[in-house]
Amino acid sequence: MAKFPFDIHATEGKARTGVLRTPRGDIRTPAFMPVGTAGTVKGLYMDQVRQAGADIILGNTYHLMLRPGAERVKRMGGLHKFGGWDGPILTDSGGFQVWSLSKLRKMTEEGVEFQSHLDGSKHMLSPERSIEIQADLLGADISMQLDECTEFPSPYDAAAKSMELSLRWGQRSLAAFGERESQTLFAIVQGSTFPDLRKMSAEASVAEATAGGYGGFAIGGLAVGEGHDAMCETLDFTVPHLPVDRPRYLMGVGKPIDLVEAVARGVDMFDCVIPTRSGRHGQVWTDSGPYNIKRAEFAEDAAPLDAAIHCPASNDYSRAYVHHLIRSQEMLGSMILSWHNIAYFEDLMNRMRAAISEGRFDAFVATFRANLGEKTPT
Structure with missing residues (x-):
């Protein structure tokens, strides 16, 4: 199985920055993957996604298998051609x-x-x-093993049973994936918030990788209601059991503070629907937290959404105009906000990469936390 080269360029503490090299292009890490649920990042053209700074997007197997159907996507040339994205794609x-x-x-x-x-x-x-579906029909560059997402909260015995099922499904996923030169498969570590289960899951998956299996490792079963602090604690006792020379992917996370804290714990890749989902509901993400453009205070605000972000959506439209669009339920409002939010998340990744490379990531984290102040989640 292909294991894409992963070059780590710099580290600070547990945080690291580098490049995951795929046949369709390089992925700069830490990386945020915009979610393309049905073959599209909602509200954006693919060139806008690329211009915002994304190196890779995520495709949803469940949605695409039901509509338009994975076999149809295959007949149309695969997901890259069907959706107009020529960079790497990871599918859940x-x-x-x-x-x-x-x-x-x-x-x-x-x-x-x-x-x-x-x-x-x-x-x-x-x-x-x-x-x-993922590798043969959609043509994903990175596929994920099938796993069971463990309920939260979950009793220990139920979490153990779920984790063990995911391990067995992982072995079958590996066997089905076989040998491929231009595609790779990631494992998913489960175990809820129990340290010994996470350790067991990670070590078993790493053993499969050592024997020629997985090209990377995902941490699943978080962002399901456990809260920010529990997520961070789970990362603290899970990441040390994962290889240093393979990418680590935290699935379905999350808010900007979640991304910053996870990078500080050694995570390399993320995906989440928050940027576009928030955009459809009038929420604008910034370093000082989100604000709702629907509020009356923005009705005559001539300032841009966020002048610090180098994106047309962030700079070229006044808050008053976007306020008007959202209050009028004009689709352009959601499109502008989604574009800005994706650009903000990608800019955050870029700033973290730079901070790690320049040896100032600890200071970056401290400043980021301070800007949020009491808004930091618990």
Whole structure:
């Protein structure tokens, strides 16, 4: 299996910056992956996503397999051609959406049988089918093993059983993935907030990688209600069990402070729907926290959304204008805010990369925390 070269250029404490090199282009780390749920980052053209600073986007296996159908995407030339994105794409396994969206799901050793949230049709997603969809039909550069997203909170025994099932599904995902020169597969470490389960999951996955398996490691089962502090604690006792020479990916996270704290703990890659989802609801992300453009105080505010971000959406439209668009339910308002938010998240990654390279990341984190003040989540 291909293990894309991962060059670590600088470190400060546990934080590191580098480049993950793929056949479709380099991914600068720490990296934020905008989420392309149905083959599109909602509200943005792909050239805007690229101009905002994204090196890689994420595609959702669950949504694409249901609509338009993974086989149809394959017939149209794969997800890169279908969606107009020529850079790297990472696809999730579909497991999280089955967990969170399906009307009815039944988990067995074979896989998960679920009912579509669109039309109620029944489907079976096994490790083998997930790999077929991601790697063969969508053509993802980075595929994810099928896992079970553990409920939170979860009793210890249930979390252990879930984690062990994900390990077995990981072995089957590896077998289905086989040998590929231009694609790779990431493991997903589970175990809820229990240190020994996370250690067991990580060590078992690393053993598979040592034997020629995984090209990277994801930390799953967070951002499911455990809270910021518990997330940080879980990273504290999970990341040390992952290889230093492979990328580490924290799935589904998160708010800017989550990204900063995770990078400080050695995480390299992230994805989250927050930038575009917030944009559709009038929320503008900045270093001092988010603000809601719908508020009356912005009705005659001539300032840009955020002059510090070098993006047309951030600089070329007044807060008053975007306030008007959002209050009028004009789609352009959501598009401008989504574009700004993606640009802000990518700019945050760029600033963290620079801070680590220049040996001032600790100071960057301290300043970032201070700017948030009492808004820092717990």
